[in-house]
Amino acid sequence: MGVNEQSGTNGDLLIELEDVYKIYQMGQEQVKALAGVSVSFAAGSFWAIIGPSGSGKSTMLNILGCLDRVTSGRYTLENNDVSMMNDDAVSELRLRHLGFIFQSFNLIPQLTVQRNIELPLYYLGWDAEESAARAVELARRVGLEERLGHRPMELSGGQMQRVAIARALANDPRILLADEPTGNLDSATGQQILELLRELNEQGKTIIMVTHESDIARLANKRLHMRDGLIETVEED
Amino acid sequence: MRRLKVARNIWLGIENLLLHKLRTFLTMLGVVFGVGSVVAMLSVGEGASKEALQQIDKIGIRNIIISSIKSVEEESQSTTRSYMSIYGLTYDDRLRIEETFSHVLQAVPVKLIRKSARLAERNLELRVVGTTPSWFELLKREMVAGRELLEIDSKNRSGIVVLTEFGARRLLATENTIGQRVRVGGSYYEIVGIVKSEGGMAGNIQMPDEQIDAYIPIEAAKERYGDITTRYTSGSRERELVELHQMIVEVDHMDNVESVAKGIEVMLKRFHKKVDYRISVPLALLRQAEATKRTFNVVLGSIACISLLVGGIGIMNIMLASVTERTREIGIRRAIGAKRRQITGQFLVETVVLSTAGGLIGIGLGLLIPWMITIFAGMPTVVTIKSVILSVGISISIGIVFGLYPAVRAANVDPIIALRHE
Ligand SMILES: Nc1ncnc2c1ncn2[C@@H]1O[C@H](COP(=O)(O)OP(=O)(O)OP(=O)(O)O)[C@@H](O)[C@H]1O
Ligand SMILES: [Mg+2]
Secondary structure, eight states, X not given: OTTOTTTTTXXXXXXEEEEEEEXXXXXXXXXXXXXXXXXXXXXXXXXXXXXXXXXXXXXXXXXXXXXXXXXXXXXXXXXXXXXXXXXXXXXXXXXXXXXEEOTTOOOOTTSOHHHHHHHHHHXXXXXXXXXXXXXXXXXXXXXOGGGTTSOGGGSOHHHHHHHHHHHHHTTOOSEEEEESTTTTSOHHHHHHHHHHHHHHHHTTOEEEEEESOHHHHXXXXXXXXXXXXXXXXXXXX | OHHHHHHHHHHHHHHXXXXXXXXXXXXXXXXXXXXXXXXXXXXXXXXXXXXXXXXXXXXXXXXXXXXXXXXXXXXXXXXXTTOEEEOSBOHHHHHHHHHHOTTEEEEEEEEEEEEEEEETTEEEEEXXXXXXXXXXXXXXXXXXXXXXXXXXXXXXXXXXXXXXXHHHHHTTOOGGGTTOEEEETTEEEEEEEEEOOOOXXXXXXXOSOOTTEEEEEHHHHHHHHOSEEXXXXXXXXXXXXXXXXXXXXXXXXXGGHHHHHHHHHHHHHHHOSSOOEEEEOHHHHHHHHHHHHHHHHHHHHHHHHHHHHHHHXXXXXXXXXXXXXXXXXXXXXXXXXXXXXXXXXXXXXXXXXXXXXXXXXXXXXXXXXXXXXIIIIOOOOOOOHHHHHHHHHHHHHHHHHHHHHHHHHHHTSOHHHHHHOO
């Protein structure tokens, strides 16, 4: 049970990993991407997961984002035991509770900015007009209301990441997951994106961000250091 | 709301297909040609049976035509001098047929005598048809002028005649000629009507009427010409005794025609020493046309099936490529929260839209081909609503059958791998 003593006091418990293993079988050898991780993420914080390459940061984030499954252990997200849920239920969790921000933006190239932002709403079953109104509102929030009709290819990297953030906010999730969101951006642009994330955190979003730069990690108020699939330390401001 | 959603999904599918217009078009071609050939094929078969039906309509689908024929032995003996050949249907045959078969409504007797006619200055070789008024009931021919034969004519053995339109024209008879007298052989007849006639063959069946017919009451024919005809040919004299040259048997219902024909055949075999009659069943033409249509449909149907199969495989191939190409998109959608079945649905809708669009173009082609077949090959064709609906059904099914595998594959893409996919 180890490292979850920070939780409980501040905010309600949102996310909890208990003795989680993620093991890849590579022929004869086993790669332990996560080697028995136990941690709780309290609501409302801005977390950074930091560590050297190959330490299991992305693996951890994918499991938190319900994109990947644990090999063993338990993962609880907002009182749902994710390890026991079927694919449809897990998809529903992603749809209603999570927002993703990726290093490579992951916008759908043939769709306009507006359509990209509307995507979660489409799966939530919103009708076209409501979705459009929400997309406009979100685009304004990330400062891209002028670009709604453009395709991702016509935008700069920073703008693309803003669109991705707008999209991640569309379903109004409590949790935002970001895997090296500034990895493909120059430092000035990256700074703006981080600023935006900080604002969102201040507005109440729980943010978990993977990074391998300690400068960036310093912006977060909680830092989880990883090495070789294990949690080294948890720092808190 | 639900319908709106379906429409929206279809529209999204169309949008996606329109991103690659040329590829979409090329992918559709297999279905276009497959469906085109299905429609064309059905139209040719349909045209053939419609033509047969039209021909049969001229003889009457519930009618059986029995004709007297001179048997081969009779033919060889008739060269002997002063021999009289006796053959063909008899008055008794007619009574027996009418009495024996409950499904027979009536058997209309026909006597045929060749005579030359003269009206004013014009001559014409006629075939005098002695029959009853029912003849005009069984063979529906349009009257051009005047009236048909009536019961009263039969009773009075009246010397009246109904000419065919063709015969009337040759004799320069018009509407105004009605009431005048025409000489046929040695007797005079009052012209009471002019009727349209068919003549020639319907399939392999001789039409009961000819262009040069002249219809008179059978009683008059019997009285004036008797049952024996004498013909003088190149010095020899041929004598024949034929009571009835033809009978047109009306059956109560289409379904009984074939069994009645069988029965008549058995009966005639029993009462005739030689086969001096021929039974023609117009309905058989329809059966023939239907058999032809079936063969045609099977042969061309298999060709159409193969091209549809090829078309379907082409679609599947492109959709599989599209799934690979859009792996990352699938990953993004899954990460956002799309369920597997929604991804399946998305790709399936695209495939069905693709194949249905192909099918619609194919139907256009399928309307064009029969039109050209009719113009250039002179074959009758009929495109039925049924074949169009069938084609739409086929195209949708092709989309579902060949789209299912790529769509399921798309849904089973692992989102993490998909998101890393370049
Ligand atoms: N699909 C996989 N199959 C086999 N091994 C994998 C797979 N995914 C990750 N790994 C291994 O798991 C370990 C952790 O990988 P992970 O991607 O989580 O690292 P990371 O901390 O995100 O590194 P980076 O900073 O380079 O992105 C690595 O050793 C990696 O090789
Ligand atoms: Mg990583």
